[in-house]
Amino acid sequence: MRLAARDLSVALGGIDVLHGISAELAPGTITALCGPNGAGKSTLLAALAGLLPPRSGAITLGEEPPPHLASRERARRIGYLPQNCEIAWDVSLATLVALGRLPHGDSASEPVAQAIASCGLAGLTARPVSTLSGGERARALLARVMAGEPRWILADEPLAALDLAHQLAMLGSLRQAAQAGAGVVLVLHDLALAMNHADRVLVLDGGRLVADGSTEEALASAIITRVWGVEAEWLGEAGARALAPRRPHSSP
Amino acid sequence: MTRPSIVLLAVLALALPLSLLAGRVWIDPWETPNAAIILMELRLPRGLLALLIGAGLGAAGAAMQGYLRNPLADPGLFGIAPGAALGAVVSLWFGYAASVWLLPTFALAGAAAAMALLAAIAGRTGGIALFTLAGMMIASLAGALTALAISLAPNAFAMSEIVTWLMGALTDRSWGDVWLAAPLILTGTVLLRLAGRDLDALTLGEVAARSLGVNPAALQALLIAGVGLTVGASVAVAGVIGFVGLIVPHLVRPFTDRRPSSLIVPSALAGALLVLVADCLCRVLPLVTELRLGIALSLIGAPFFLALLLRMRRGLA
Numbered sequence: 001m002r003l004a005a006r007d008l009s010v011a012l013g014g015i016d017v018l019h020g021i022s023a024e025l026a027p028g029t030i031t032a033l034c035g036p037n038g039a040g041k042s043t044l045l046a047a048l049a050g051l052l053p054p055r056s057g058a059i060t061l062g063e064e065p066p067p068h069l070a071s072r073e074r075a076r077r078i079g080y081l082p083q084n085c086e087i088a089w090d091v092s093l094a095t096l097v098a099l100g101r102l103p104h105g106d107s108a109s110e111p112v113a114q115a116i117a118s119c120g121l122a123g124l125t126a127r128p129v130s131t132l133s134g135g136e137r138a139r140a141l142l143a144r145v146m147a148g149e150p151r152w153i154l155a156d157e158p159l160a161a162l163d164l165a166h167q168l169a170m171l172g173s174l175r176q177a178a179q180a181g182a183g184v185v186l187v188l189h190d191l192a193l194a195m196n197h198a199d200r201v202l203v204l205d206g207g208r209l210v211a212d213g214s215t216e217e218a219l220a221s222a223i224i225t226r227v228w229g230v231e232a233e234w235l236g237e238a239g240a241r242a243l244a245p246r247r248p249h250s251s252p
Numbered sequence: 253m254t255r256p257s258i259v260l261l262a263v264l265a266l267a268l269p270l271s272l273l274a275g276r277v278w279i280d281p282w283e284t285p286n287a288a289i290i291l292m293e294l295r296l297p298r299g300l301l302a303l304l305i306g307a308g309l310g311a312a313g314a315a316m317q318g319y320l321r322n323p324l325a326d327p328g329l330f331g332i333a334p335g336a337a338l339g340a341v342v343s344l345w346f347g348y349a350a351s352v353w354l355l356p357t358f359a360l361a362g363a364a365a366a367m368a369l370l371a372a373i374a375g376r377t378g379g380i381a382l383f384t385l386a387g388m389m390i391a392s393l394a395g396a397l398t399a400l401a402i403s404l405a406p407n408a409f410a411m412s413e414i415v416t417w418l419m420g421a422l423t424d425r426s427w428g429d430v431w432l433a434a435p436l437i438l439t440g441t442v443l444l445r446l447a448g449r450d451l452d453a454l455t456l457g458e459v460a461a462r463s464l465g466v467n468p469a470a471l472q473a474l475l476i477a478g479v480g481l482t483v484g485a486s487v488a489v490a491g492v493i494g495f496v497g498l499i500v501p502h503l504v505r506p507f508t509d510r511r512p513s514s515l516i517v518p519s520a521l522a523g524a525l526l527v528l529v530a531d532c533l534c535r536v537l538p539l540v541t542e543l544r545l546g547i548a549l550s551l552i553g554a555p556f557f558l559a560l561l562l563r564m565r566r567g568l569a
Contacts, residue, residue, distance in 0.1 A: 049463055051463060071465040088454070089512070090510055091511060099455060102452060
C-alpha cells in the first residue's frame with residue numbers, strides 16, 4: 001500500500017510551510033526526509049501521517065487520503081512517532097509499549113512482546129520509564145509504534161540524541177520492520193545516517209522538494225552545497241560513508 | 253475488575269453498614285428506639301449520597317488529571333463546580349430554596365451553563381490549553397458572581413444560608429436527593445470510564461494521541477459531559493466539596509499500572525470511601541454544631557496537597 005503526496009501544500013497558522021510536494025513512497029523501504037532547519041520535514045511527516053490537513057493537493061494511502069479515513073483506521077495503518085515524545089505518567093515499559101495497541105482496541109501480548117524484543121528491551125519490561133536511559137526510552141517509544149503493527153512507520157528524528165550503538169540498534173529494528181513489509185519514513189538530520197541506511201532520500205528546502213532519489217543522487221555533494229550552504233565531500237565506501245564538510249559555501 | 257477495585261469494594265461493603273451506626277447518637281439496631289426509621293430515612297440516604305458524591309468526584313479527578321497530564325489537576329478548576337455553586341446561590345438569594353427541588357435544579361442549571369460555555373469556547377479545536385484557560389476563566393467569573401451575590405444578599409439570613417451552604421454538607425439529605433444525584437453521577441462516571449482509552453493515548457502527548465486515533469474534540473465533549481454530570485450533581489445535592497478529586501487519584505495511582513484508564517474506577521471507589529469516612533467524622537466529632545463536610549475534606553486535603561508539593565519539589569531537586 002503506497003503512501004503518496006500529490007502536489008501537497010500545507011499551511012501552519014496561515015503561513016505556507018510546504019509548497020506543491022509530490023512523492024510516492026513504496027512499502028518495504030526506508031525513506032529519509034532531509035533538509036536544513038525549517039525546511040518543512042516535520043510538517044511533511046505529520047501531513048503524511050494524516051495529522052495536518054492539506055491546504056491544497058492530497059495525501060493518499062493506497063486509494064484513500066489518510067485524513068478521510070476514520071481516525072482509528074488511519075492509526076492502525078500509520079504509526080507515527082513525534083519528535084521529543086513525552087510520557088506523562090511513570091508507567092512500566094511494557095505498559096508504554098502496549099499503548100501502541102490502542103488503535104486495535106486490544107491488548108494482544110504477542111505483538112507487544114515482539115516489538116519489545118525487536119527493539120532489544122526484553123529484560124526491561126517491568127522497569128518504570130523514569131528509570132530508563134535516553135537510549136532505552138527512545139527504543140521503547142519506537143517499540144510502542146511497532147506494537148501497533150502499522151503498515152507505515154513515520155518517525156521524526158528518532159535517532160537524535162542517541163549514541164552510535166543505540167542509533168545502529170534502532171536502525172536495525174527499523175530495517176527489520178521494512179524487510180517485513182512496512183514502509184519506513186524517517187526525518188534525519190545526520191546526512192551520513194541517511195546516506196548509509198536509507199533506500200531513498202527526499203531533500204526539502206524552504207518547504208519545496210529539491211531532490212528525490214537514491215541516497216547517492218539526492219545527497220550528492222552539489223545538492224548539499226546548494227541546500228545546506230556547505231561544501232562537503234563524501235568519504236569511504238558505499239554503506240559506510242562519512243561526510244567531510246569543507247567550509248560554508250557562501251563564506252568569504 | 254482489578255485488584256485495587258476488589259479491595260476497595262470489600263472495604264466499602266464493610267464501611268457502609270458501620271457508617272450507618274455512627275453519629276452523635278450511636279445506633280444499636282436492636283436497642284435504639286426507632287432504629288429502623290433513623291437508619292432507613294436518615295442515615296442510609298446520607299451514606300448512599302456520600303458514596304455517590306465521592307465516587308463522582310474521585311472519577312472526575314482521575315479523568316481530569318489524565319486529560320491534563322498533570323497530577324495537580326482538580327475538577328473544581330474547570331468552572332463546573334463554581335458554576336453549579338453559583339446556580340445554587342442564586343436560588344438561595346431569591347429565596348427559591350424553600351422548595352425542595354429548586355436549589356438542586358438551579359445548581360444543575362449553573363453546571364450546565366458552565367459546561368455549555370466551556371464547550372462553546374474550547375470545544376471546536378479540542379485544544380487542551382484553551383480548555384484549561386476557558387475553565388479557569390469560567391471558575392473565576394462564577395466565583396466573582398457568587399461573592400457579589402453574598403455581598404448583595406437581601407438579608408443577613410440569606411447571607412448566612414448561602415455561606416453555610418457553600419461549605420458543603422450531607423446533613424438532613426433525603427431519598428429525593430439520592431434519586432436526583434444517582435442517575436446523573438452514575439451516567440457521568442460511565443462517560444468518564446468510556447474516555448479511558450483516549451486518556452491513555454494522551455499519556456504520549458496530544459500529537460501522538462491523535463496519531464493513535466484520538467479525536468480531540470470528541471474526547472473533550474465526553475469529558476465535559478462526564479465531569480459536568482458528576483461534579484454538577486454533587487454540588488447540587490451537597491454543596492462545594494473540594495480536594496476529593498485531587499487527593500484520591502494520588503492515593504490510588506501507586507496501586508495501578510498508572511494508566512489513566514486503570515485509575516478511574518478505583519478512584520471512584522476510593523472517593524466513595526473517603527467521603528463516607530469524612531462524613532462519619534463530621535457526625536461523630538463532639539463539636540457544638542456538626543462539622544461541615546466541605547470543611548472537613550479541605551482540612552484533610554490542604555495538608556495532603558502541601559505534602560504532595562513538597563514531594564514533587566524533592567523529586568525535581
